[in-house]
Amino acid sequence: MSVDTPDVRSIAELARLAIPAGQEAAHARELAAVLDLFAALAAAPVDGLAPLSHPGDPALRLRADVPVIRDERAAFEAIAPTVSGGYYLVPKVIE
Amino acid sequence: MSAPETSETLVGQLAALNRRETSSVELTERALARARSAQPVLNALITSLDAQAVIDAEAADRARASGQSGALVGIPYAHKDLFCTEGVRTSCASKMLENFVPPYSATVHEKTRAAGGVLIGKANMDEFAMGSSNEHSHFGPVRNPWDSSRVPGGSSGGSAALVAARIVPFATGTDTGGSLRQPAALCGVSGFKPTYGRVSRRGMIAYASSLDQAGVIATTVEDCARVLAVISGFDERDATSSNAPAIDVAGALARPLKGLRIGRPKQWFGAGIEDGVGAAVEAALAEYSRQGASIVEVDLPASAYSIPAYYVIAPAEASSNLARFDGVRYGHRCENPRDLNDLYKRSRAEGFGHEVQRRILIGTYALSAGYYDAYYRRAQQVRRLIADEFAAAFAQVDVLAGPTSPTTAFRLGEKLDDPLALYLADVNTVGVNLAGLPGLSVPCGFSASLPVGLQLVAGTWREDLLISAGHGYQQVTDWHQACPPELVS
Numbered sequence: 001m002s003v004d005t006p007d008v009r010s011i012a013e014l015a016r017l018a019i020p021a022g023q024e025a026a027h028a029r030e031l032a033a034v035l036d037l038f039a040a041l042a043a044a045p046v047d048g049l050a051p052l053s054h055p056g057d058p059a060l061r062l063r064a065d066v067p068v069i070r071d072e073r074a075a076f077e078a079i080a081p082t083v084s085g086g087y088y089l090v091p092k093v094i095e
Numbered sequence: 096m097s098a099p100e101t102s103e104t105l106v107g108q109l110a111a112l113n114r115r116e117t118s119s120v121e122l123t124e125r126a127l128a129r130a131r132s133a134q135p136v137l138n139a140l141i142t143s144l145d146a147q148a149v150i151d152a153e154a155a156d157r158a159r160a161s162g163q164s165g166a167l168v169g170i171p172y173a174h175k176d177l178f179c180t181e182g183v184r185t186s187c188a189s190k191m192l193e194n195f196v197p198p199y200s201a202t203v204h205e206k207t208r209a210a211g212g213v214l215i216g217k218a219n220m221d222e223f224a225m226g227s228s229n230e231h232s233h234f235g236p237v238r239n240p241w242d243s244s245r246v247p248g249g250s251s252g253g254s255a256a257l258v259a260a261r262i263v264p265f266a267t268g269t270d271t272g273g274s275l276r277q278p279a280a281l282c283g284v285s286g287f288k289p290t291y292g293r294v295s296r297r298g299m300i301a302y303a304s305s306l307d308q309a310g311v312i313a314t315t316v317e318d319c320a321r322v323l324a325v326i327s328g329f330d331e332r333d334a335t336s337s338n339a340p341a342i343d344v345a346g347a348l349a350r351p352l353k354g355l356r357i358g359r360p361k362q363w364f365g366a367g368i369e370d371g372v373g374a375a376v377e378a379a380l381a382e383y384s385r386q387g388a389s390i391v392e393v394d395l396p397a398s399a400y401s402i403p404a405y406y407v408i409a410p411a412e413a414s415s416n417l418a419r420f421d422g423v424r425y426g427h428r429c430e431n432p433r434d435l436n437d438l439y440k441r442s443r444a445e446g447f448g449h450e451v452q453r454r455i456l457i458g459t460y461a462l463s464a465g466y467y468d469a470y471y472r473r474a475q476q477v478r479r480l481i482a483d484e485f486a487a488a489f490a491q492v493d494v495l496a497g498p499t500s501p502t503t504a505f506r507l508g509e510k511l512d513d514p515l516a517l518y519l520a521d522v523n524t525v526g527v528n529l530a531g532l533p534g535l536s537v538p539c540g541f542s543a544s545l546p547v548g549l550q551l552v553a554g555t556w557r558e559d560l561l562i563s564a565g566h567g568y569q570q571v572t573d574w575h576q577a578c579p580p581e582l583v584s
Contacts, residue, residue, distance in 0.1 A: 008456070015414060015459040016421070017452055018440035027456060033515050034457050037403050038470055044400045044477045051475030052482055054305045055291040055531020056555060058335055075198035081428040088423055093435045 001035040003028045103578075105170060105264040105318040112159060112169050119159070119169030123152035123213050126171040129262045130215065136243050139256040141176045141234050142184050142217040151213045158211065166325050168211030173266040175254050176217035177224060178204050178309075179298040183214075187300045188222045188232040191426045191446030201298025202333070203267060203309050203326050210325045218253030218266055222448045223417065224274055224302040226250050227517050228510065231450040236507055239282060240579040241545055245504040248278030254312045255282040261578055265313040265322050269299060271306045272405055273499075273524025276536035279312050280499035280548020283538045283577060285565065286312045287319040290556050291531030292337035294323075295330035303412035304335075306405075306528045315575055316537060316565035320344045323558065339556045347562035352571075353387030355564060356492040360395045363497030363523050363550075371542025376498045379539040379549045379568065383496070386571060391492060397484045400477045401526035406518055407461050407474035408529070413451075414458030420446060453514065482530040489554035494564050497523055499536040499548035527552050535561040538574040546577075 005024040008031065012019040019027060073086070082089040102111050102122075111117045127145050134140060148171065155169035174180065177187045179197035186192045200208070208214070221231040229237040229252025237252040239245040240260040247256045251268030255278035258266055268275045270288035279286025287310045294309040301307060311322040321344065329338040359380060364373060380390050422428040422442025429445050432438035447455070461470040488495060501520060510517045527534040532552055539549035549568075553560040569575050 011456050011460050011463065012440075014463060015455050016418075016436070016439040016443055017447075017455060018437075018444040019452070020444075027453070030453055030514060031456060031460065034406060034518075035460075037515065037518070038407055038461075038474075040403045041400060041407070041470070041473050041477055044397070044473070044480060046473065046476035046480055049476045049479045051472055052479035053475060054335060055482065055529075058292065058337070061334060063331065072198065076424070079196065079198065079425045081422065081425070090423055090435050091432045091438055 001032055001039065003032040003035065103261045103264060104314050105321060106315070108170055108264055119152040119155040119213060120149060122169065123148050123171045123215060126215050126263050129260070130257070133260050133262060137238050137240060137256045137260060138235050139219055139237050139253040139260070139262070140173065140216040141186055141188060141219050141253070144183065144214055144216050148213055148215045155211055155213055165209070165211035166321060167207060169213060170211070170264060171213045171215045172207065172263050173216050173218045173254060173257050174204060174214060175220050175251050175266070175268045177220065177269060177300040178267060179300070180204050180214070180217070183217065185217065185300070186233070188220045188234055189446065189448065189451070190233045191420050193233065193427065195425060199298065202295035202330050204298065206326050207267070215263060218251070218257055220253055221250035221450070223300070223413070223451050224250040224269055224271055225413070225450050225454050227273065227277055227520055229253065229278070230507060230511060231448055233448060238507070239504045241283060242504065245506055245545070246281065248281035248500070248504065250274040251312060252278045255279050255284055255286065258282070258284045258312050258314060259579060265311055265318055267309060267326070268312050269307055269309050270528065271302050272409060272528050273521050275310045275312060276499050276524055276534055276548065276550060277521070279536040281504040281546065283546030284312055284314055285316050285319050285538070285575060286310070286536045287316070287323060287561070288527070288534045289323060289327060289558055290339070290533045292335050293327045293339065293533070293558070295333040295336050297330055297333045301416040303409040304416060305412060306409055308528070316535065316562060316569055317348060320348065320562045320566070342558045342562070344562060347559035348566050350563040350567070351387070352383060352564070352567040355383070355388040355494070357383055357388050357390050358393035358488055358492035358495045359390055360393045360398065360495055360497055362395050362398045367501045367519070367522070368498055369502045369542060372498050372500070372502060372547050375540030375542060375547035376549055380496060382568065382572060386567065393488050393492065393495060395484055395488065397477070397480045398526050401481055401529060402519060402522055404474040404477040404481065405521070405525035405529060406457070407470045408478065410454040410458030411461045411471050412458070414455045414462065417451070417455055422446070450514070478529045481526050485526070485530045485532060486554070493553065493560050495552040497550055499523060499550035503542050503545035503547060523550060531555065533558045533561055535565050537565045537568060538577065540574055
């Protein structure tokens with residue numbers, strides 16, 4: 001399957017990855033090769049089969065509806081790149 | 096090659112401790128010394144816990160002296176560096192988490208610690224467990240103790256190398272598409288992947304959540320089984336943890352091979368299997384036959400789709416799981432971002448290595464509008480086809496057997512420029528993860544002086560059959576006792 005550099009740019013944008021322009025062509029080639037591999041799936045006899053998302057189709061287990069209060073703010077702020085006054089700091093988006 | 100001392104196995108070390116022939120401090124200091132000596136060659140550890148390990152060993156010796164017992168009291172071991180360890184760096188072999196010190200511990204670590212194990216370090220691995228050669232680590236590649244010009248396999252390559260070099264009797268690992276079994280095969284040790292849901296995933300940094308499963312690498316199947324008994328069990332903090340009945344390890348170890356029904360899937364012996372690998376595995380099947388097991392041919396035609404199905408599903412889940420690494424709350428953050436989007440994009444591009452970025456792009460593509468049905472939904476249908484086919488096979492046989500890896504360990508760099516070739520090397524292992532089955536690799540011989548692994552697979556929750564089949568084989572063969580000559584001290 002053909003994949004070109006605008007395709008890579010578009011997917012990279014969706015994935016929030018800054019791919020350098022010099023690497024786009026390599027990513028396009030690699031992605032095209034993987035998509036060729038995926039083409040084999042079209043021949044699989046799966047008509048009528050329900051998709052399997054987890055082995056054994058486990059039922060979603062619900063926990064008791066009991067409030068649990070855990071104050072882990074300090075532990076999580078300790079590993080953040082930048083925090084101040086209880087907030088995670090990020091660059092301005094709107095001037 | 097030469098046989099290891101009994102004290103290099105978990106069972107042997109526990110016996111020596113019980114007889115007071117050694118102490119945990121002695122075992123731990125020896126493990127640390129061996130690790131230091133091997134590190135310049137193997138690069139198997141990302142973080143070494145020298146001082147803390149000795150403190151923990153002293154505590155274990157005091158506990159043992161006061162009569163306290165535990166399945167691992169005083170035994171040195173290593174964790175793959177994706178199990179969160181409170182207060183100890185957990186990098187996932189990524190620049191993204193190079194300085195990440197988790198605020199809590201994985202359930203697996205809570206259990207090994209509660210059982211008295213002495214953690215000596217965090218093992219190197221492929222970044223975010225994505226790889227089959229351990230060449231994709233921010234901290235450099237791991238090398239195979241049998242031949243340092245070759246890869247140890249991956250992604251639990253550091254764990255396998257540490258056990259193969261007899262530095263620790265066991266190390267934990269994870270298996271998303273073969274990441275315990277394949278490095279165990281390439282390093283000549285035993286690697287055990289339990290049934291999906293048997294071991295808690297809480298605190299394991301996620302790659303592909305519906306496939307990831309924690310397990311263990313050790314020199315013997317008996318050691319694997321003893322560690323598995325410690326780390327398995329229901330965990331209410333993992334939504335996919337199961338409360339399946341515990342494994343009867345003692346019963347499984349005592350069961351003879353006679354009467355075992357072994358299926359030989361013809362697709363596992365297809366094109367691409369190295370001659371020496373095929374010969375070693377056939378010899379292993381002949382040994383089972385001599386011991387009274389029956390061997391029957393099994394047809395698994397859907398296994399032809401396991402590689403494409405896996406490489407849709409795993410990257411799709413990875414692209415979602417790794418979205419949390421955005422440079423905001425923890426992990427790597429780029430310098431001087433222009434705005435929030437720039438912060439996200441450059442932090443992720445700088446923090447993730449090439450293979451991780453490649454899989455994120457593949458997964459994002461497979462999940463994107465217009466391709467979801469053709470790729471992701473269809474791959475999940477194929478997943479059911481594969482699971483149903485395995486289930487039908489296990490109505491006829493107890494275990495399936497074949498080569499773990501089509502080749503022995505390859506040279507570093509040999510497949511780096513051809514990622515597809517590396518993906519295809521997972522041909523016999525990924526189907527097991529898609530179906531969530533337990534799998535085991537045991538050493539079964541050599542091809543051109545490099546170890547060969549025999550893969551054994553059982554039905555859901557039938558780890559007991561793998562323990563019986565693997566341990567029984569190791570009672571009548573000595574391949575698992577071979578260790579790399581240059582690393583025998």
